[in-house]
Amino acid sequence: MENKTIEPMVDSLKHSSSAGKIPRSNPPGSKILIRWIFGGLIVWGIAQAIGAYSLNHDPRRPLIVLACVGAFLGFWVALLIVFKNRQKQNSAQVEEIQIEE
Numbered sequence: 001m002e003n004k005t006i007e008p009m010v011d012s013l014k015h016s017s018s019a020g021k022i023p024r025s026n027p028p029g030s031k032i033l034i035r036w037i038f039g040g041l042i043v044w045g046i047a048q049a050i051g052a053y054s055l056n057h058d059p060r061r062p063l064i065v066l067a068c069v070g071a072f073l074g075f076w077v078a079l080l081i082v083f084k085n086r087q088k089q090n091s092a093q094v095e096e097i098q099i100e101e
Contacts, residue, residue: 034080038073045069 048069049062 041069041073
């Protein structure tokens with residue numbers, strides 16, 4: 001009895017593997033939202049840098065704060081680029097599969 005219940009699950013897993021290659025589309029307005037978030041983080045970083053400088057007027061403090069904010073945003077941009085490239089690859093693979101069928 002156990003084998004009969006497992007087989008349909010295995011078949012459904014085999015068929016869902018092709019569905020995993022369907023590219024996900026970005027919701028409308030996502031690019032502008034990301035730009036607003038980036039702008040907010042830049043303004044926040046500048047405000048933190050000003051506060052760090054006003055503590056004891058050491059010019060290294062705001063540079064460290066701005067470097068950390070810049071590193072975070074740079075890492076985020078790199079991840080967005082990787083995600084975009086993977087979406088392009090997945091859409092190309094889906095198009096190839098649809099052409100073959």
